[in-house]
Amino acid sequence: AQKITQTQPGMFVQEKEAVTLDCTYDTSDPSYGLFWYKQPSSGEMIFLIYQGSYDQQNATEGRYSLNFQKARKSANLVISASQLGDSAMYFCAMRDLAQGGSEKLVFGKGTKLTVNP
Amino acid sequence: DGGITQSPKYLFRKEGQNVTLSCEQNLNHDAMYWYRQDPGQGLRLIYYSQIVNDFQKGDIAEGYSVSREKKESFPLTVTSAQKNPTAFYLCASTQWGQGGYSNIQYFGAGTRLSVL
Numbered sequence: 001a002q003k004i005t006q007t008q009p010g011m012f013v014q015e016k017e018a019v020t021l022d023c024t025y026d027t028s029d030p031s032y033g034l035f036w037y038k039q040p041s042s043g044e045m046i047f048l049i050y051q052g053s054y055d056q057q058n059a060t061e062g063r064y065s066l067n068f069q070k071a072r073k074s075a076n077l078v079i080s081a082s083q084l085g086d087s088a089m090y091f092c093a094m095r096d097l098a099q100g101g102s103e104k105l106v107f108g109k110g111t112k113l114t115v116n117p
Numbered sequence: 118d119g120g121i122t123q124s125p126k127y128l129f130r131k132e133g134q135n136v137t138l139s140c141e142q143n144l145n146h147d148a149m150y151w152y153r154q155d156p157g158q159g160l161r162l163i164y165y166s167q168i169v170n171d172f173q174k175g176d177i178a179e180g181y182s183v184s185r186e187k188k189e190s191f192p193l194t195v196t197s198a199q200k201n202p203t204a205f206y207l208c209a210s211t212q213w214g215q216g217g218y219s220n221i222q223y224f225g226a227g228t229r230l231s232v233l
Contacts, residue, residue: 004159033220043205045160045224091159095220102148102167102207105222107159 002027002096006108013082014116020067021077021111023092032094035073035105036066039089048090051075082115089113119144123208123225129233130195130202137161138193138228140208149191150209150222153177161206166191203232 003026024030025034036048051059051066059066067076079086089112093105119136121142130136142149148167150162162175166185180199185191195202206229209222 035221037224042214043207043227043229045207045209047221047223050221093159102165102173103220104162104165105160107161109157109159 002029002032002094002106004092004094004106004108005113006092008111009109010112010114012114012116013079015084016081018060018078018080019082019113021079021090021092021113023075023077023108025073025075025092027073027094034066034068035076035093035095036064036077037091037093038086039091039110041088045091049077079113084115084117087113087115121210121223121225122209123178123202123228124166125228126226128228128230130230131233133197135194135196137228138195138208138230140191140193140205140225142189142191142208142210142225144210144223145188146210146212146223147188148211149185150211151175151181151183151191152207152209153194154205154207154227163193163206202230205229 005024032053034051038046049059049061049064051068058068063080065078089110091110092108095103096106124139150165151163154160160175163181164183166172172183174183182194204225207227208225211222
C-alpha cells in the first residue's frame, strides 16, 4: 500500500518569502500521481498542484511548484512570495488502488503553515 | 457555478440515532467519495462510488452506509453502530478513468458531526 509522510507538523514563514513543505512517499508502483491540497480553517480541501511519475518536468501552478525527486521519493511543495492568505493546512496525497479496483487518495497528516506579516 | 455542495455544515447526533449527510455535485463527475478527517490527521476513505447504483467500501466503512441513486447525489448515513462519529466529513468527486489531471478529486466544504 502507498504511504505518505509529512514530517513537519508546523512551519512559519515571513510574508513575501518562499517556503518548502516536505513530502516523502512510498510505493512499489512505477506509475503514480502525487497531489497537494490546501485546507484553510473553513475546512474545504483546495487542489493546488499535481505531479505524475512519468512527467519529465516539475509541475508549476502560479506561485506553487513541486520539487519532484523521484530517486529520493520526495515531492516537496514550494510556495514562492508567501501571502497571509497562504496560512492553512497543506496535505500531500498519492493515488492508490481502493478495494474494487477504483482509485482513492492516500493522505499525509499535513503541515500547518503560518505566514507572519 | 459548478461545484460540490455538502449540507448541513454542522450536525449533532444523539445516542442511538442515525444521521444523514448530504453531498450533491453538478460537475457531471462519475465517481464520488466520502472521507473522514479526525483532528491532526489526514483523510481516510469511508465509501466511494464509480457509477449510479454501485458503491464500494473504503478503509473505514464500518458504521456507515451510502446510496447512489442519482449521478449527482451521494448521501452518507452515520448509523448508531458507529461508536465514535465525531469528525469532519468531506465529500469529493472526480471524472473517473481518464488518468492524470482528470483524476483530480474536488471537495465540498465539509460537515462537522458531533455527538450530544
